[in-house]
Amino acid sequence: MGEGITEVDRLEALVDEGVGDVARYLALIRKLKLRRSSKVAKHGMELLRNSSARAKLGADVWTVYEQVAIAALDCQCLTAAKECIGALLKKFPDSTRVGRLEGMWFEARGSWQQAEKVYASILEERPTDARILKRKIAMAKAQGNLMGAVDEMNKYLELFMADHECWKELADVYLSLQMYKQAAFCYEELILVQPANALFHLGYAEILYTIGGLENLKTAKKYYASAIELSGGKNMRALYGVCLCAAGINQAKGRNIKDEKENSTVHTLAADVIKREYRLKAPKKASLAACILEA
Amino acid sequence: MKYQISQTAYVKLALHALKHRSAAVNGILVGRVSGGGGGGGAEEDSASTVSIVDCVPLFHGQLGLLPMLELALTQIEEYFSSHQEGLSIVGCYHANERFDDYDLSGIPRKIGDHIARYFSSACVLLLDNRLLESLAKAGKKPAFSQLFTRDSSRGWRSAPGSSDLVLAESTANEILYDYILEGREQSVTDFDDHLDDISKDWLNPGLFD
Numbered sequence: 001m002g003e004g005i006t007e008v009d010r011l012e013a014l015v016d017e018g019v020g021d022v023a024r025y026l027a028l029i030r031k032l033k034l035r036r037s038s039k040v041a042k043h044g045m046e047l048l049r050n051s052s053a054r055a056k057l058g059a060d061v062w063t064v065y066e067q068v069a070i071a072a073l074d075c076q077c078l079t080a081a082k083e084c085i086g087a088l089l090k091k092f093p094d095s096t097r098v099g100r101l102e103g104m105w106f107e108a109r110g111s112w113q114q115a116e117k118v119y120a121s122i123l124e125e126r127p128t129d130a131r132i133l134k135r136k137i138a139m140a141k142a143q144g145n146l147m148g149a150v151d152e153m154n155k156y157l158e159l160f161m162a163d164h165e166c167w168k169e170l171a172d173v174y175l176s177l178q179m180y181k182q183a184a185f186c187y188e189e190l191i192l193v194q195p196a197n198a199l200f201h202l203g204y205a206e207i208l209y210t211i212g213g214l215e216n217l218k219t220a221k222k223y224y225a226s227a228i229e230l231s232g233g234k235n236m237r238a239l240y241g242v243c244l245c246a247a248g249i250n251q252a253k254g255r256n257i258k259d260e261k262e263n264s265t266v267h268t269l270a271a272d273v274i275k276r277e278y279r280l281k282a283p284k285k286a287s288l289a290a291c292i293l294e295a
Numbered sequence: 296m297k298y299q300i301s302q303t304a305y306v307k308l309a310l311h312a313l314k315h316r317s318a319a320v321n322g323i324l325v326g327r328v329s330g331g332g333g334g335g336g337a338e339e340d341s342a343s344t345v346s347i348v349d350c351v352p353l354f355h356g357q358l359g360l361l362p363m364l365e366l367a368l369t370q371i372e373e374y375f376s377s378h379q380e381g382l383s384i385v386g387c388y389h390a391n392e393r394f395d396d397y398d399l400s401g402i403p404r405k406i407g408d409h410i411a412r413y414f415s416s417a418c419v420l421l422l423d424n425r426l427l428e429s430l431a432k433a434g435k436k437p438a439f440s441q442l443f444t445r446d447s448s449r450g451w452r453s454a455p456g457s458s459d460l461v462l463a464e465s466t467a468n469e470i471l472y473d474y475i476l477e478g479r480e481q482s483v484t485d486f487d488d489h490l491d492d493i494s495k496d497w498l499n500p501g502l503f504d
Binding site: 142176207209236237277291 | 319356360366369370374392494
């Protein structure tokens with residue numbers, strides 16, 4: 001992912017200067033699912049309004065229209081978005097995929113009831129259309145109805161229980177509501193769906209640490225440790241996390257001596273890696289990092 | 296108690312929020328107390344001023360988790376107490392995810408509560424997007440934040456008038472406006488960015504060059 005971002009940044013700089021390949025830039029943004037709406041809207045609209053550039057896109061032009069429409073909505077450029085949606089409607093008059101964009105146009109204006117109508121009519125024919133169900137979740141969230149969004153997500157997950165994006169979104173909303181136990185449950189599902197994903201082990205550990213208590217700290221330490229392993233020993237949050245857990249466990253009551261010994265090995269190894277990384281990459285901060293680890 | 300915010304802190308926290316427009320952001324306010332009885336324990340001493348001298352951008356996106364917050368608070372307190380005389384953590388700032396959300400939610404309240412245990416005059420600044428839109432006309436007042444302080448029942452209440460938070464330098468809004476035109480918010484580094492790549496410095500040393 002890191003190299004992808006560097007490539008996108010490089011292309012973006014060229015495109016900003018007027019010498020880059022806009023089509024390639026837009027394609028890479030789509031592939032990496034980045035949200036850089038003002039650049040996409042600006043350069044995308046320029047490309048689409050240029051008939052020879054448009055022709056060079058071939059069949060991709062419709063995907064680009066969709067991408068630029070959404071970026072324009074994100075920047076509140078409703079006229080530009082309308083232009084793109086209009087072109088798509090002409091080509092695909094009965095498409096529910098374009099219908100979704102019409103609904104999103106209403107959402108961007110804050111015309112929630114009209115958006116609801118658009119989505120309701122699509123759902124009548126296709127009650128399990130995942131994209132439209134996701135719009136209903138997004139609308140609830142956008143209107144600040146977080147518990148409503150939670151409800152919609154739980155209903156969605158009954159239909160699509162392996163959708164890890166939705167489990168992650170649900171966890172995020174629970175966390176913003178400080179409903180940590182419910183967020184932890186979501187991360188348990190995420191780990192089931194993708195057991196080798198270091199970020200899910202990391203997220204679970206962070207939630208358990210936040211809930212607190214000796215048992216949770218012990219479990220958090222295990223998940224921080226597996227996150228370290230799964231990320232090739234490189235994840236700084238996981239390395240720090242193991243040390244924070246060890247410090248917390250040592251302070252808590254009710255531990256036994258055997259645990260204490262196990263504790264120190266993981267903790268010391270992680271502390272050594274942190275100190276080495278700081279010496280190499282952020283020497284000015286090395287003393288700050290070390291003061292935490294001594295505790 | 297009066298509160299004053301330096302151009303450095305003000306511009307930095309605005310740029311942090313602008314860099315992550317579709318996410319909630321937060322950060323720590325660093326400063327000192329001057330005037331009146333002096334010392335960090337001065338509660339309702341109206342002759343004292345809390346000067347917010349600088350800020351450290353913390354996180355964007357997920358703000359509700361404890362471990363990295365604890366880590367950041369420790370490192371920030373350690374840095375400012377040993378490198379900058381008399382500076383310590385005096386509060387925090389928070390910007391909500393949604394444009395029209397003006398509520399002070401549980402998370403900034405909790406962080407504020409934690410800071411208030413060490414500094415009783417702690418404040419929470421909540422960014423208000425409506426005011427940010429009218430930046431060009433703001434002139435001398437801080438454009439876009441609501442100041443919250445602790446009242447006697449230990450809850451957080453909004454300070455009554457805009458006179459309770461003042462800009463230390465009257466040029467702050469103009470500078471911010473210029474920086475926005477330049478896109479300087481892309482250069483802000485927060486603690487999240489540092490954890491992703493430790494060579495990035497959360498002190499943002501080159502930001503105002």
